[in-house]
Amino acid sequence: MLGYFGKRLLTLIPTLFAVLTLAFVLVRIVPGDPALIILGDQATPEAIARFHEATGLDQPIWRQFLAFLSQLAHGDLGVSMISNRPVLTSIIEVLPYTLELSFAGVLVGVVLGVPLGVIAARSNGGVADWAIRIVTLGGLSFPAFVSAVLMLLVFAVWLGWFPVISTAKPITDPIGRLNSLALPAINLGLVMMAYVARVTRGGMMNIMRSDYIRTARAKGVPARRIVWKHALRNVLLAVVTFTGLYFSVLIGNSVLTEIVFNRPGLGKLVIGALERRDYTLLQGLVVAYAILVVLVNALTDLCYGLVDPRVKTS
Amino acid sequence: MTNTTTAVAPARKRHTPGRAAIIIGATIVGIVLLAAIFAPLIAPHDPYAQSMLARFRPPSAEYWLGTDRFGRDTFSRILFGLRITLWTALASTALAMVAGTSVGILSGYYGGRVDRWVSAANDLLMSFPQMVAGIIIVALLGPGVTNLIIAIAITAFPAFYRMARSAALALRDREYIDACRVLGYSDVRIVARHILPETLDDMIIIATLWLATAVRTESSLAFIGLGAPPPAATLGGLVREGFDNLLDYPGLAIWPSLAILIVMIGLNLMGDGLRDANDPRASS
Numbered sequence: 001m002l003g004y005f006g007k008r009l010l011t012l013i014p015t016l017f018a019v020l021t022l023a024f025v026l027v028r029i030v031p032g033d034p035a036l037i038i039l040g041d042q043a044t045p046e047a048i049a050r051f052h053e054a055t056g057l058d059q060p061i062w063r064q065f066l067a068f069l070s071q072l073a074h075g076d077l078g079v080s081m082i083s084n085r086p087v088l089t090s091i092i093e094v095l096p097y098t099l100e101l102s103f104a105g106v107l108v109g110v111v112l113g114v115p116l117g118v119i120a121a122r123s124n125g126g127v128a129d130w131a132i133r134i135v136t137l138g139g140l141s142f143p144a145f146v147s148a149v150l151m152l153l154v155f156a157v158w159l160g161w162f163p164v165i166s167t168a169k170p171i172t173d174p175i176g177r178l179n180s181l182a183l184p185a186i187n188l189g190l191v192m193m194a195y196v197a198r199v200t201r202g203g204m205m206n207i208m209r210s211d212y213i214r215t216a217r218a219k220g221v222p223a224r225r226i227v228w229k230h231a232l233r234n235v236l237l238a239v240v241t242f243t244g245l246y247f248s249v250l251i252g253n254s255v256l257t258e259i260v261f262n263r264p265g266l267g268k269l270v271i272g273a274l275e276r277r278d279y280t281l282l283q284g285l286v287v288a289y290a291i292l293v294v295l296v297n298a299l300t301d302l303c304y305g306l307v308d309p310r311v312k313t314s
Numbered sequence: 315m316t317n318t319t320t321a322v323a324p325a326r327k328r329h330t331p332g333r334a335a336i337i338i339g340a341t342i343v344g345i346v347l348l349a350a351i352f353a354p355l356i357a358p359h360d361p362y363a364q365s366m367l368a369r370f371r372p373p374s375a376e377y378w379l380g381t382d383r384f385g386r387d388t389f390s391r392i393l394f395g396l397r398i399t400l401w402t403a404l405a406s407t408a409l410a411m412v413a414g415t416s417v418g419i420l421s422g423y424y425g426g427r428v429d430r431w432v433s434a435a436n437d438l439l440m441s442f443p444q445m446v447a448g449i450i451i452v453a454l455l456g457p458g459v460t461n462l463i464i465a466i467a468i469t470a471f472p473a474f475y476r477m478a479r480s481a482a483l484a485l486r487d488r489e490y491i492d493a494c495r496v497l498g499y500s501d502v503r504i505v506a507r508h509i510l511p512e513t514l515d516d517m518i519i520i521a522t523l524w525l526a527t528a529v530r531t532e533s534s535l536a537f538i539g540l541g542a543p544p545p546a547a548t549l550g551g552l553v554r555e556g557f558d559n560l561l562d563y564p565g566l567a568i569w570p571s572l573a574i575l576i577v578m579i580g581l582n583l584m585g586d587g588l589r590d591a592n593d594p595r596a597s598s
Contacts, residue, residue: 015437015438015441018434018438019438019441022438026450026454029454137579137582137583137586138579140526140578140582141526141575141578141579141582142575142578143529143530143533143534143537143550143574143578144534145533145534145537145550145553146533146553146571146574146575149553149556149557149560149567149571150567150568150571152560153560153564153567153568157560157561157564248440248441248442248443248444249443249444249445251443251445251446252443252444252445252446252448253445255445255446255449255538256445256534256537256538259537259538260557270446270449270450271449271538274449274453282450286442286446286450289442289443289446290441290442293441293442293443294441297441
């Protein structure tokens, strides 16, 4: 298993290298000299030259790229152009909040979505199937910010069940922290639930037609056991694949969720960096996002191996 | 060769929920489209006309959905917002479909080094969360509807590219394509007359499904403040304006939210229905 994962990690290197190059290039094709943006239009040529020298912008582009890579190899993402704080520190500060939110969202999505999908498949065309169809259609149709705004309005403002601003509570206050996590996580999870329910339903419908299920039925295995044990185990592979693919959508939605619920996180950091034109921070964030997605893809592959041992050998 | 078709269960005749979904979805989308096209005729007020005397009015006979903080009519603004949202979604999806399909088919048909490089670039594009990619591209290109269309098209490109490529890969080794080659047809003729039409059904279904995604991306970007620049009314921008006054005037956020939902439900119903009608077994 470890060997399989190790090999999988090795294949990530070219992708990561390409992503890093892209991050570097993206930030440098932005129109306008960062020095003018930061120092203002009135900046003297000397000040601009000093800024270029301090940030390494006076070097040829290939040398800048090498410096960028060597910094990265030392785990250094540079310093923010605006606040002068190390980019890595800013990212690590908020990363736990985004991860916490994303994983809580995945949990909500899978825990609600899989049973819904199974129930819909068993009902196939019945009332439950139609009801779940309508629920999933609703889930698919809510842009994350729309559901977030409406949930905030109903559950926080009108009913007062949750705090209006999900300011980060320290880990020493677990109940407060969970309380402020609940609405954002449900918001992320509901959309995912709709997709997971569909994937599960589709997979279930296919698998229930397969020979081994028919054999199990013929042997007299109770229907409940066939569905939840024999069939579901194979459907989970599709759910895992889907969750891995969906993670990147989820991260995107977390940006919107963080804005509406005013939660700290990568998303809010991105928006802040864009507003202040903090290109080094932006570059670091692009790298962070890409590494996150690439790692989750690798993790998804690892999960395949756990759910279906056949994957490892192929 | 022995006959193996008996192993496949005969297709069950079933009621097609796809058709009902298409009809309902198309009706919703049709009404919304008409409302957007004829917005200047339907809108009871000028969407940009400010009136300091009519700020934050509740819904009434004069202002059906109330007014915003500049006294502008919310209903009229939603109608005009629909125009920008739908135009952006249609244009970006069409752009992504044309670019993705043509590059995908060529990539799959010819294969080789170019295919490997384009596929690698495509994988790279896919390793960014779509929303984050959209945010960064719009931020780099600068505000404006055209840039928004380009940014959304870029994020939608991989879906079309992958589908077209795999279709072309599967088709190029088929016997009828071999026959075309033997007959001496040019590559252009084979691709244009014999491969492209085969993939078109799938592409149109993906396009319908992606329209919903494009609406979502456009309104999300507008919500963040990266949409069409003010004073243009966009649905996402309207939700944002409402969100900023959420505690006092929740209606300002609720109405445009509902408008977005209606558009999304219509498009999703249509897309799902088309897909189900095309392949009744795939419901995932």
